[in-house]
Every structure is written in structure tokens, then in C-alpha cells.
Amino acid sequence: MSAPRALLNDFIPFSNVDGPGNRFVLFFQGCNFDCSFCHNPYTISTCIDCEICIEPCPEDALFRETDGSVTVDWDRCTRCDICVDVCPYDSTPLAKQVTVDEIFSEIRTAAPFLSGITVSGGEATLQPEFVAALFSELKAHPDTRHLTTFVDSNGSCTSETWDVLLPVMDSAMIDIKALDDNIHIALTGVSNSRVLDSIRYLARRDRLHEVRLPLISGVNDSDELLTRTARWLASVDPALRIKVIGFRKHGVRAQYQDLTEPTADQMEHCEQVLSAAGAHEIVRL
Template structure:
């Protein structure tokens, strides 16, 4: 099976438990104001705007398609910076076997594999095929298989992934639906349903709360979020992530970073609502 892959990282300590190989898939069903990887949102539409802008001549047009020469690429990311469609010409169609060939050399030093994006569940069939292959490979079977997800997936996706999924890290941008739409362009009903579904399946590793100062960090909203999460599982792992402006795309709505004191306050509000395993970053 083939997937549209943006990139991969051989070693990461921030994408799940332990040291992990991370695969980034192209395509996302959200359009988040605070997105740090906006070039993963859409597939390249072969407009060609990036071709002339490429300083290393690594891009060309062949048969109406933008072609990327990885060996000629100078990694300036000028193509990503100039793209007006939140895409990249460097995403490539890879077979499961192609990724396994990249995972195997790093496997002795890994605890698992995480599929991120973009949005991993947009290519659920590919994710299942990859995880199935990992668990069927004697040299890789010990690796845990995680997804990093916005949670906006149909219940059938979690049913499809369940047999080969060890854990999911779910981003909850905001409990308030109207504010969630303002931040992501979509409502949060599917996200909340996914958190409940994954918790019932025993596959919810953590819920991640991205806090933007002055936008989604009001005490009453955070307390309500804590109450809702506690009703799902009062001991769940909750990661409070302060928004960082570095690397984020420009936003029409001013996005401010919470300082250390604010992040600690968020944790204290949540701690009063449940016996959460809280991590603050």
C-alpha cells in the first residue's frame, strides 16, 4: 500500500514514550491558526509557483506535474515558504516497505514508531498497513505503534486501527465548539467523541491541550475542560503545551505565548478538577 509521506525523523523524544521513529503524512482536515507545519495541510496541486523560486534547481515540471529531485535539493525550504496553498512539492508516495527499510537501521535504538502529520487518520488504511507490517516483522515487533492526531476521525477509523494501535495522542484545541472553530476551522464534536472512544478501548495515551494566552486559557473554560476530561478518566495523562510563536505561520488573530507562570497556573486549574498525570511544556 502507498501513502503520501511528507517526511520522517529517525529519532524523536517528544512524539510519544521513549525514543521514536516519526512518520509525517501529508494532508490534514483542520486549518489551525497555530499550525507549525502548515505545508502538510494540502497535497501539492502542481501549480508550479515553487519551480522558478527554487534556488538549487531541484524542482521542475514534467507532464504538468511538479517533480522534486531530492539529490539536488539544498533544503532551503523556499518552496514551502512561497507556496500559497499550504502544501509542499517534496511529499512523496512511499510503499510500506520503503518505510520499513528506513526504520530497520534505527530499530535497535527505538522504543516505537509514531505516525503524525498533517493528520495521520486521513490515511488510516496506510497507517494500519504500516503498523501491521511492523508487528509482523520479527525485528520490529517489539516497537509500539502510536498516532499523533487531532481526533477528527470517524469511529470506524479507530475500529480499523484498534488491532494494531498501541496508543494515541489527541490534541484538544478547545472544549468550546465556537472557539474551536475559530482556532481550527472545524467543530470539536468528532474530537471529543474520539477521546471517549479511545479511552474506552484503552488506547488513549494522552490528551494535549495547546494553550494560547488570551485566546483559549480562561479559567472557567479550563476548569470545564478539566471536568470533561475527568468524566472520561480522572487519572488520564494530560499534556499542557504553551503555544510557541517560533515556526508558526502568520495569523490574522494575534497569538501570544503564555509564560512559565501562566503555564503553571493552567496546570493548577486542571489539577483541581481531577487526579490527572499532568505534564507542562
């Protein structure tokens, strides 16, 4: 089995919040959004080998290779994440280059206890060839072919990228940070035009498990915006599942800690507004 390599931040062998059932979740390194509310901002960029993290490491586990790259001595590393904390570039030296063989072996071990696999990030669709190769191997092997294959994405990729994944992808979960493009740009640095295109494209092919609405109090949770969002989603698919996710400050960069977490009452109100505007299935994370 041959396949491209991928830059992986980490994986979780068992998760019940990243799609249906018990799932193995891969977090890819690198994202094309710069979300102010991101709770794992160290997955946004790839390491530029600046060496800033080497000296602060208390275990002397980081060093520069002769080719100039910053490398980890995994026998010394304790995953204290001080290197992540001191990185000014929203990255980490701990991301690993992995092969399909390596990841398949991890998944196969856990497969009897799993419902499926979800690729997340960062942004998994930035490494589509690896994702397609991994999903293909999972579908082909008798020990893993029962696993559903999901992509958790910001939806920013093109239809050509989705076409690489669709033959082996069972479904996708797409975020709408804001239906209003100006708010979306303010939150992410990127227009939502491709996100909306992806939602339409996947819904037409019955490959859209849910749309996720991360809600920040006073930013993207107005009744007017939620009403427009529900109506637009209903126009795409009246039965579309919507998951509302309340913003939490944990892990968010210091300069964005003034963003406000919605209360339970506010989240309930948002659900009521979405329902009144035509959303039929709403779940809360």
C-alpha cells in the same frame, strides 16, 4: 508484502517528544484542520501543481513533468525550503509517495535504538490503510515487534477509522484545541464533536495514552474553560494523562503571528487550575 502508498512529508528517526521513549516519527502530508497556531502549516494541503515554486528554486531542482505534476530532482535539492516559503497554499512540492516496504526498511535499521513509532502529520488518520499496513508489518517482524505503535491525531476521524487501526495500534495521543466548540471552530475551522467522540471511544478501549491541550494566551486558557475541560476529561477517565503545550510562534503563518505565547508562570497557573478541577496527571511540553 503489498500495501497502499502514502503521501509523506518527512520522518524523524529519533524523537523523545512524540510519545514514550525514543520514537521514529512519520509526518503525513494533508490535514483536515486549518489551525491558526499550526507550527508546520506546509503539511496542511497537498500540492496542486501550480508551478509558483519552480522559478524561485535557487538550485533549479523543481520542474514540471509531462503529466503536469511538479517534480523534485533530489540530486539538486538542498532542502533550503524556499519552495515551502513561497507556496501560498500551505503545501510543499517535497512530499513523497512512499510504500510500506520503504518506510519499514528505515524503521528496521533504527529499531534496536527505538521504543516505538508514532504517526503524525498533517493528520495520519486520513491515510488509515497505509498506517494499518505499516503497523501490521512492524508487529509481525521479529526485528520490530517490540516497538509500540502510536497515533498522534487531531481526533477528527470516525469510529470506523479507529476500528481499522485498533487491531495494530497500541495507543493514541489526541489534541483538544478547545472544549468550547465556538473557540475550536475559530481556531481550526472545524467543530470538536468528532474529537470528543474519539476521546471517549479510545478511552473505553484503553487506547488513549494522553490528551494534549495546546494553550494560547487569552484564547483557550481561561480558568473557566480549563476547569470545564478537566472535569469533562475526568468524566471520561479520572486517571487520564493530560499534556499541556504552550503555543510558540516558530513556524506559524505570518497572519497569525499576533497570537500570544503563554509565559512559564501562566503555564504553571493553567496546570494548577486543571489539577484543582480534577486532573490527576499533568505534564508539560
